[in-house]
């Protein structure tokens with residue numbers, strides 16, 4: 001199936017080019033840190049992260065949101081981790097480990113390495129290395145929607161009456177020729193694809209889709225262990241903590257769903273030995289490190305001209321309103 005013509009006309013996505021892979025060499029005495037972010041992701045557009053199931057809302061069969069055991073909609077940690085990884089790959093020298101399905105489908109011989117030691121794989125893990133960052137599920141919270149607060153004592157604060165149903169665009173399958181013209185130039189991938197913003201109510205498709213309304217916050221935490229300062233800078237940047245771009249989560253991105261902006265609830269950071277020799281201290285003997293996540297994110301930006309140029313491109317796509 002071809003893209004619907006309206007997508008081509010609006011051109012609601014663009015690419016950030018892949019940068020050549022660069023192996024990170026950390027000295028044995030490079031300090032490492034552990035700690036925790038508590039964040040709230042505030043939806044600026046409807047959010048749909050699908051469960052793969054269907055549900056009936058107001059007599060209509062629609063694609064259902066993924067919810068936790070209490071029935072509250074969540075953005076799964078794995079989903080957010082994917083968002084962070086994609087941005088981190090777009091703004092670092094991680095070249096071929098940024099594999100997208102459409103690249104594999106084309107069977108382009110683009111180097112991939114299961115033992116990759118790039119900045120992203122040493123932080124978020126690879127086939128041969130454990131991730132040093134753990135993402136919890138982010139749970140919809142009703143603190144900013146007073147009309148729901150009456151129900152705050154019940155575990156099922158959210159049910160289908162708290163969500164809305166919009167008609168999302170039909171997910172398309174790529175045919176190879178289509179992929180070739182859209183995603184490749186001179187037999188090389190154009191880069192990593194990101195979507196711009198727009199009015200979710202203006203682009204409506206045919207697929208009834210349950211979603212969480214704009215204005216809802218999702219609360220969760222991210223725990224890290226054994227990250228160097230450079231890793232932390234990249235992590236804070238990729239989480240959008242300098243507020244220079246919103247994140248995009250979940251499905252129907254071509255229909256402008258899933259714009260979320262992070263708010264820092266708390267941040268704690270402790271010294272945990274060195275990159276190669278992690279030392280986990282007991283809570284009472286931990287050495288608190290005074291670092292500010294917003295400044296860490298800002299510090300990442302001026303690494304080198306190539307990275308700066310990719311960051312400019314990323315910000316331009318994610319902030320653009322079409």
Ligand SMILES: [Zn+2]
Nearest residue numbers: 097116118121
């Ligand atoms: Zn890598």
